[in-house]
Amino acid sequence: MRIRFYNGLVLTGSPAQPERAELWVKDDRIEYVGAPREDAGAFDREIDLAGDLVMPGFKNAHTHSAMTFLRSYADDLPLLDWLNKQVFPMEAKLTADDVYHLAKLAILEYLAAGITANFDMYMFTEANAAASRDMGFRTVLCGCIHDFYNTPDGLRKMYEDYNKGGLVSCILGFHAEYTCSESLLREISAIAHEYKAPVFAHNSESASEVAGCIERHGTTPTAYLDSLGLFDYGGGGYHCIHLSDEDKAIFRDRGLWAVSCPGSNTKLASGIAPLTQLHDMGVHLALGTDGPASNNCLDMFREMFLATGLQKLANQDASAMAAETVFEMATRGGALAMGLADCDTLAPGKKADLTVLDMRRPNMQPVNAVVKNIVYSGSTSNIRLTMIDGRILYENGSFFVGESPDAIYEKANAIINRMRG
Amino acid sequence: MRIRFYNGLVLTGSPAQPERAELWVKDDRIEYVGAPREDAGAFDREIDLAGDLVMPGFKNAHTHSAMTFLRSYADDLPLLDWLNKQVFPMEAKLTADDVYHLAKLAILEYLAAGITANFDMYMFTEANAAASRDMGFRTVLCGCIHDFYNTPDGLRKMYEDYNKGGLVSCILGFHAEYTCSESLLREISAIAHEYKAPVFAHNSESASEVAGCIERHGTTPTAYLDSLGLFDYGGGGYHCIHLSDEDKAIFRDRGLWAVSCPGSNTKLASGIAPLTQLHDMGVHLALGTDGPASNNCLDMFREMFLATGLQKLANQDASAMAAETVFEMATRGGALAMGLADCDTLAPGKKADLTVLDMRRPNMQPVNAVVKNIVYSGSTSNIRLTMIDGRILYENGSFFVGESPDAIYEKANAIINRMRG
Numbered sequence: 001m002r003i004r005f006y007n008g009l010v011l012t013g014s015p016a017q018p019e020r021a022e023l024w025v026k027d028d029r030i031e032y033v034g035a036p037r038e039d040a041g042a043f044d045r046e047i048d049l050a051g052d053l054v055m056p057g058f059k060n061a062h063t064h065s066a067m068t069f070l071r072s073y074a075d076d077l078p079l080l081d082w083l084n085k086q087v088f089p090m091e092a093k094l095t096a097d098d099v100y101h102l103a104k105l106a107i108l109e110y111l112a113a114g115i116t117a118n119f120d121m122y123m124f125t126e127a128n129a130a131a132s133r134d135m136g137f138r139t140v141l142c143g144c145i146h147d148f149y150n151t152p153d154g155l156r157k158m159y160e161d162y163n164k165g166g167l168v169s170c171i172l173g174f175h176a177e178y179t180c181s182e183s184l185l186r187e188i189s190a191i192a193h194e195y196k197a198p199v200f201a202h203n204s205e206s207a208s209e210v211a212g213c214i215e216r217h218g219t220t221p222t223a224y225l226d227s228l229g230l231f232d233y234g235g236g237g238y239h240c241i242h243l244s245d246e247d248k249a250i251f252r253d254r255g256l257w258a259v260s261c262p263g264s265n266t267k268l269a270s271g272i273a274p275l276t277q278l279h280d281m282g283v284h285l286a287l288g289t290d291g292p293a294s295n296n297c298l299d300m301f302r303e304m305f306l307a308t309g310l311q312k313l314a315n316q317d318a319s320a321m322a323a324e325t326v327f328e329m330a331t332r333g334g335a336l337a338m339g340l341a342d343c344d345t346l347a348p349g350k351k352a353d354l355t356v357l358d359m360r361r362p363n364m365q366p367v368n369a370v371v372k373n374i375v376y377s378g379s380t381s382n383i384r385l386t387m388i389d390g391r392i393l394y395e396n397g398s399f400f401v402g403e404s405p406d407a408i409y410e411k412a413n414a415i416i417n418r419m420r421g
Numbered sequence: 422m423r424i425r426f427y428n429g430l431v432l433t434g435s436p437a438q439p440e441r442a443e444l445w446v447k448d449d450r451i452e453y454v455g456a457p458r459e460d461a462g463a464f465d466r467e468i469d470l471a472g473d474l475v476m477p478g479f480k481n482a483h484t485h486s487a488m489t490f491l492r493s494y495a496d497d498l499p500l501l502d503w504l505n506k507q508v509f510p511m512e513a514k515l516t517a518d519d520v521y522h523l524a525k526l527a528i529l530e531y532l533a534a535g536i537t538a539n540f541d542m543y544m545f546t547e548a549n550a551a552a553s554r555d556m557g558f559r560t561v562l563c564g565c566i567h568d569f570y571n572t573p574d575g576l577r578k579m580y581e582d583y584n585k586g587g588l589v590s591c592i593l594g595f596h597a598e599y600t601c602s603e604s605l606l607r608e609i610s611a612i613a614h615e616y617k618a619p620v621f622a623h624n625s626e627s628a629s630e631v632a633g634c635i636e637r638h639g640t641t642p643t644a645y646l647d648s649l650g651l652f653d654y655g656g657g658g659y660h661c662i663h664l665s666d667e668d669k670a671i672f673r674d675r676g677l678w679a680v681s682c683p684g685s686n687t688k689l690a691s692g693i694a695p696l697t698q699l700h701d702m703g704v705h706l707a708l709g710t711d712g713p714a715s716n717n718c719l720d721m722f723r724e725m726f727l728a729t730g731l732q733k734l735a736n737q738d739a740s741a742m743a744a745e746t747v748f749e750m751a752t753r754g755g756a757l758a759m760g761l762a763d764c765d766t767l768a769p770g771k772k773a774d775l776t777v778l779d780m781r782r783p784n785m786q787p788v789n790a791v792v793k794n795i796v797y798s799g800s801t802s803n804i805r806l807t808m809i810d811g812r813i814l815y816e817n818g819s820f821f822v823g824e825s826p827d828a829i830y831e832k833a834n835a836i837i838n839r840m841r842g
Binding site for chain 2: 068069070071072073075076077078079082105106108109112263265266267268269271272292295296297298299302305306308309310312313315316317318319320321322323360361362363365366367368369370372373376377378379380381383405406408409412413415416
């Protein structure tokens with residue numbers, strides 16, 4: 001299967017400036033990016049971009065996809081009421097089948113938002129993986145384990161089972177310091193050493209979490225986890241808001257990824273991550289939406305605007321965190337954090353994970369600076385097409401995922417209605 | 422001309438909860454909202470909502486539409502460099518004809534974002550007004566005067582000329598305290614008393630503006646302007662970030678509107694307006710995008726998310742500023758601030774200024790709470806139709822405004838390219 005995109009712009013992601021070029025896809029990979037060529041040969045489909053722009057798909061580097069059922073279920077509540085009285089009791093009612101259908105709803109939203117891969121941490125791993133495989137979506141499962149869920153052997157099995165190739169892969173991980181005993185964390189560290197593999201977890205999302213860790217262990221979550229050898233082969237943290245200077249140095253020295261979720265951090269009043277400082281120190285940065293119960297949407301345009309905007313506010317400096325930096329976080333950064341080195345930029349041999357932006361919408365005009373237009377003005381209304389692994393899964397408002405959106409919506413509504421009783 | 426919307430939801434805006442209903446439009450006004458009726462009679466067009474939602478159009482209560490030419494022209498710069506080295510020199514090159522075409526570009530963006538009216542302050546008033554009239558858009562011009570632009574007689578003429586009915590109206594206003602001499606402000610106050618009319622201006626957007634006013638006049642902009650009698654017949658301020666307790670009390674006691682522009686305030690690092698406190702005090706609130714050079718997009722979904730999100734962050738309280746409050750700011754609040762009492766909600770006799778939201782997009786599912794879905798998850802990708810004064814100007818991605826979007830884009834690009842020289 002060969003597909004040609006022509007008569008438009010290509011933003012390869014390296015460098016982050018668009019050029020007039022065409023892009024050819026052969027099966028699951030990019031075959032060519034460059035000027036039109038006489039020897040192009042035959043294509044199965046030729047897509048006239050008509051001035052539109054092909055770019056790498058967004059990588060949603062932290063989410064809990066199946067939490068779609070709780071979108072708008074309990075907003076505008078104090079954090080602990082929301083979590084303890086609303087989220088946890090409803091999650092206790094989830095079945096594997098629920099997670100399968102609820103993750104599918106999230107995948108529809110990813111596709112319509114130009115997102116081509118997610119880094120997902122949730123229960124019922126296989127249901128989550130099946131939803132991605134069945135729809136053709138790329139998912140990196142983050143090992144999900146804590147004192148009341150999964151076992152070290154379960155984590156080891158998950159890591160082995162989901163790293164055999166295909167659309168779904170797995171990176172080691174655990175929920176967070178505050179939900180894992182030291183003995184469990186030591187076992188996870190042993191697994192990381194066994195596989196010489198990176199480890200991710202929620203880290204320093206709230207001030208109280210950090211204070212609790214200091215009370216329990218005499219030091220911050222980052223320093224504590226690092227002292228247990230959990231980051232000896234890299235990895236990173238989700239949120240990374242309340243970091244000490246020592247924590248930041250650990251992130252830099254270990255080459256850890258700080259995955260920021262500014263939408264969730266804003267809505268849940270968690271705080272503003274020190275992205276400017278981390279970036280200046282050379283810490284690797286990526287962006288995620290967090291789950292749809294927290295955010296509430298799965299939209300990397302929102303995350304990009306907030307990633308730069310909140311830095312401008314927090315630093316009282318309109319020049320903080322340039323658009324190009326957050327664009328890189330949302331695309332290449334996420335891919336590398338997630339171990340998707342083949343999905344980071346658009347170049348021959350890379351996976352064909354891409355999205356096409358409609359540049360002929362008023363929010364993209366005039367064309368003074370394309371990346372700034374994307375970061376400051378862009379929205380999901382600009383997503384014309386989303387391709388993963390060489391397959392077009394979304395185009396001009398329609399989904400090509402083997403099931404109708406209405407059927408998926410119906411199931412999601414039935415699930416939340418059943419839970420409400 | 423009679424149009425029927427049926428088989429969906431209507432969110433009248435009062436109350437702010439949707440109900441299953443149909444809505445009929447006759448000419449420029451809403452004829453009926455309620456259950457289906459046998460005696461409906463004949464319609465010129467019947468629109469099957471298929472579960473979608475009709476709601477009042479968003480009111481963009483502060484903007485400078487024609488600044489579209491500077492979108493993404495000079496981002497990520499320190500504020501004063503941006504203003505003095507980039508914005509002002511380019512604005513000096515504008516002609517009336519430029520403003521006409523550039524405002525048209527903004528209007529396309531408004532329509533695609535479900536915005537049905539704007540409160541616009543800019544130079545070349547008649548060009549601005551003509552763009553709205555020619556496209557069928559509703560604009561409230563805010564009197565634009567300062568020491569180097571317009572005269573009191575010009576302001577008086579503008580107020581008279583643009584309050585003779587039709588899509589364009591005018592409210593008295595001036596640029597800001599720091600650009601107007603006291604003698605000019607006294608003349609504007611005299612005009613306000615002459616017409617017994619409200620007055621709007623930029624107010625307390627930056628800390629340095631407030632400090633400068635205190636140095637010049639010994640008091641804050643709000644207290645100073647009030648002491649000159651400018652608010653004796655109401656009015657309000659744009660931005661309203663750096664307000665003292667006395668300023669807030671003046672807003673409350675005078676019934677002034679605080680028009681917040683959180684997108685611009687974020688991107689330009691101006692600060693976070695004290696909306697929670699103002700709301701608790703009973704101050705009238707509305708929302709605006711500010712101009713597209715500042716924000717950079719004209720999207721009330723972004724403004725709504727930021728209006729609540731930044732309050733949650735600033736107050737460290739996830740329950741701050743409920744979704745329903747910001748929804749009201751973005752619709753009814755704006756209408757009342759702008760003197761559009763006929764455009765505030767959807768009820769018989771009101772103007773048919775409305776938008777239809779596509780509820781069968783994944784970001785709107787499941788349907789746990791419609792208003793929270795709109796505020797926390799909604800985006801311009803949900804805008805299916807926009808109607809102003811009973812005329813459908815935007816539907817399913819297409820514009821019905823007498824000129825093609827491509828022609829408008831071409832002119833906007835030609836203007837900025839000419840200026841760049």
